Amino acid sequence: MERLLLSGNEAIALGACHAGLKLAAAYPGTPSTEILEAIAKFPGIYSEWSSNEAVAVEVALGASYTGVRAMACMKHVGLNVAADAFMAASTTGVRGGLLIVAADDPGIHSSQNEQDSRNYARLGKVPCLEPSDSQEAYDFARTAFQLSEEFDTPVLLRPTTRVCHSKSVVIPSPKLEPARTPEFRHEPGKLVMLPGAARERWHKVLERWEKLAAYTETSALNRVVEGSAELGIVASGIGYQYAREVFPNASFLKLGMTHPLPGRLLRDFAGRVKTLLVIEELEDFIEQSLRSQGIAALGKEIFPRTGEFSPDIIRDSAVKAGIISNAPAKSLPAAGLARRPPLLCPGCPHSGVFFTLSSLGHRSTLPGKKPRTPKMTICGDIGCYTLGAYQPLGVIDTCGCMGAGISQAAGMAKAGAAEKPLAVIGDSTFMHSGINSLLNAVYNQAKICVLILDNGTTAMTGHQGHPGSGVAATGQPAPRVIIEELVRGAGVRNASVVDAFDLKAVRAELRRAMASSELEVIIVRGDCPTLTRKRGRPRVISTEKCDDCGACLLIGCSAIKKSESGGIIVDPGVCVGEYCTLCQQICPKEAISESIGVAA
Numbered sequence: 001m002e003r004l005l006l007s008g009n010e011a012i013a014l015g016a017c018h019a020g021l022k023l024a025a026a027y028p029g030t031p032s033t034e035i036l037e038a039i040a041k042f043p044g045i046y047s048e049w050s051s052n053e054a055v056a057v058e059v060a061l062g063a064s065y066t067g068v069r070a071m072a073c074m075k076h077v078g079l080n081v082a083a084d085a086f087m088a089a090s091t092t093g094v095r096g097g098l099l100i101v102a103a104d105d106p107g108i109h110s111s112q113n114e115q116d117s118r119n120y121a122r123l124g125k126v127p128c129l130e131p132s133d134s135q136e137a138y139d140f141a142r143t144a145f146q147l148s149e150e151f152d153t154p155v156l157l158r159p160t161t162r163v164c165h166s167k168s169v170v171i172p173s174p175k176l177e178p179a180r181t182p183e184f185r186h187e188p189g190k191l192v193m194l195p196g197a198a199r200e201r202w203h204k205v206l207e208r209w210e211k212l213a214a215y216t217e218t219s220a221l222n223r224v225v226e227g228s229a230e231l232g233i234v235a236s237g238i239g240y241q242y243a244r245e246v247f248p249n250a251s252f253l254k255l256g257m258t259h260p261l262p263g264r265l266l267r268d269f270a271g272r273v274k275t276l277l278v279i280e281e282l283e284d285f286i287e288q289s290l291r292s293q294g295i296a297a298l299g300k301e302i303f304p305r306t307g308e309f310s311p312d313i314i315r316d317s318a319v320k321a322g323i324i325s326n327a328p329a330k331s332l333p334a335a336g337l338a339r340r341p342p343l344l345c346p347g348c349p350h351s352g353v354f355f356t357l358s359s360l361g362h363r364s365t366l367p368g369k370k371p372r373t374p375k376m377t378i379c380g381d382i383g384c385y386t387l388g389a390y391q392p393l394g395v396i397d398t399c400g401c402m403g404a405g406i407s408q409a410a411g412m413a414k415a416g417a418a419e420k421p422l423a424v425i426g427d428s429t430f431m432h433s434g435i436n437s438l439l440n441a442v443y444n445q446a447k448i449c450v451l452i453l454d455n456g457t458t459a460m461t462g463h464q465g466h467p468g469s470g471v472a473a474t475g476q477p478a479p480r481v482i483i484e485e486l487v488r489g490a491g492v493r494n495a496s497v498v499d500a501f502d503l504k505a506v507r508a509e510l511r512r513a514m515a516s517s518e519l520e521v522i523i524v525r526g527d528c529p530t531l532t533r534k535r536g537r538p539r540v541i542s543t544e545k546c547d548d549c550g551a552c553l554l555i556g557c558s559a560i561k562k563s564e565s566g567g568i569i570v571d572p573g574v575c576v577g578e579y580c581t582l583c584q585q586i587c588p589k590e591a592i593s594e595s596i597g598v599a600a
């Protein structure tokens with residue numbers, strides 16, 4: 001029997017592939033990114049990075065309409081972007097099985113908020129499956145397609161960070177090869193949602209709902225693990241694994257399908273145990289359902305409603321509530337791991353423009369000097385460049401959701417802000433949704449300055465392609481949308497391109513654009529060093545010339561640091577040298593130069 005060690009994301013990809021998947025579309029986002037990366041390696045399946053999550057769902061839905069099996073993947077906040085398409089898919093139903101994966105991020109490891117995607121299943125009246133390990137991730141992905149076709153519905157798969165990224169053993173089942181020729185059949189009553197047809201369809205959605213509610217009562221997705229009648233636990237996702245560890249003798253109702261919930265099964269289980277606990281990460285989703293049926297259970301008054309669970313958190317909460325009396329030894333973090341604040345990488349093309357903004361906007365102060373009152377309003381966006389919010393740069397004043405910075409700056413300008421607002425957005429986010437905001441700014445004549453930081457990739461999630469990158473999901477070359485042409489085509493009259501590593505040019509262009517009374521777009525272009533892997537001759541600081549003024553530290557480059565003796569040095573192991581030279585350009589004493597005798 002084949003046994004594979006897979007992460008949850010790899011298992012979802014393999015499960016979908018073994019279910020006969022024909023098309024997968026995604027927008028990268030932690031913790032979901034690796035699903036499409038894994039699928040892109042399978043032959044015979046079309047895979048793409050879509051420009052955003054709504055597009056991904058629409059592409060997958062279109063494929064489903066032709067009768068083939070399709071899926072769309074995203075992180076939880078991506079489902080907000082895709083909500084309209086998600087509801088449309090729920091209303092029309094499917095032809096080929098349609099799987100939508102929304103990976104939640106409890107604890108906000110790499111997101112702008114913490115939200116529970118199961119609420120979308122409730123809104124859209126679609127089934128929601130929650131795997132608790134890689135085997136279930138594999139099995140549930142397979143089952144989702146069969147459920148989707150049987151009940152004429154998209155299926156939401158909701159893994160969470162720990163399931164996505166942890167590896168465990170998967171025993172795969174034989175691969176299915178559904179024999180299907182993609183074919184579109186005309187059926188306006190199902191697929192054209194004019195009000196009359198939509199009303200009809202919504203009745204069908206409600207009928208579907210009744211059938212799913214009956215199905216979940218006996219589905220193998222939900223199962224009882226018999227144990228002590230003293231304590232019964234209803235659990236889902238990774239919370240189930242932790243709860244098994246903490247309460248080894250309890251009875252469990254393990255829910256793999258958390259929407260719709262099996263009301264009868266829950267009532268039966270509750271009736272057989274003395275104390276009933278609900279252990280689920282994030283919202284009291286299952287607990288609410290129990291409460292609505294009049295079933296007494298303890299849940300969020302004991303276990304946290306926010307953050308990621310761990311066995312220790314569950315154990316400590318249970319001890320505090322008097323459910324268990326002793327707390328065995330806690331798991332300890334691996335010794336010797338230093339905590340590091342997130343930083344822009346050495347040689348990052350964002351460092352120079354942020355340093356310039358920091359200096360023009362009075363955000364940075366040389367050691368020993370008095371801080372100045374900040375100038376400029378800088379609306380940020382989602383990407384590596386959000387790290388510009390940290391010291392010593394401190395140049396991001398707002399950041400909430402994808403593509404919002406340009407619109408927020410426009411709103412400030414229209415509200416009558418005294419100073420011309422500025423928006424900073426990366427190339428991938430610009431393609432995702434920033435372009436809509438720019439069109440709005442052009443149309444409504446917003447006098448703002450937009451900086452598009454173009455490093456040619458979706459760097460934050462691991463260098464995935466986007467329409468401006470020239471690289472497809474498979475790694476093959478793809479047509480490249482040229483950002484300046486797109487911007488000019490959108491009606492922007494003043495659009496310029498500057499080299500991200502030419503500080504003089506960046507400063508001059510910024511000053512000009514901020515002084516102009518027009519909408520200005522500056523594309524600041526420079527390669528991401530962790531993508532190109534180019535390493536030049538590292539810079540070195542002359543101890544004779546350096547007067548320790550600290551100006552070079554204000555770039556925020558992690559290659560520049562204080563030595564043990566107190567002087568400032570460059571770490572030759574990480575400096576990218578002539579592919580950057582930012583520190584060299586700003587040193588007032590010309591103390592920084594190319595190192596001699598160090599191999600490039």
Ligand code: SF4
Binds near residue numbers: 552586587
């Ligand atoms: S290397 Fe230059 S910028 Fe850095 S502390 Fe020395 S004199 Fe100042």
Ligand code: SF4
Binds near residue numbers: 348555557559560574
């Ligand atoms: S050249 Fe200077 S700023 Fe650039 S990576 Fe090296 S040390 Fe950092």
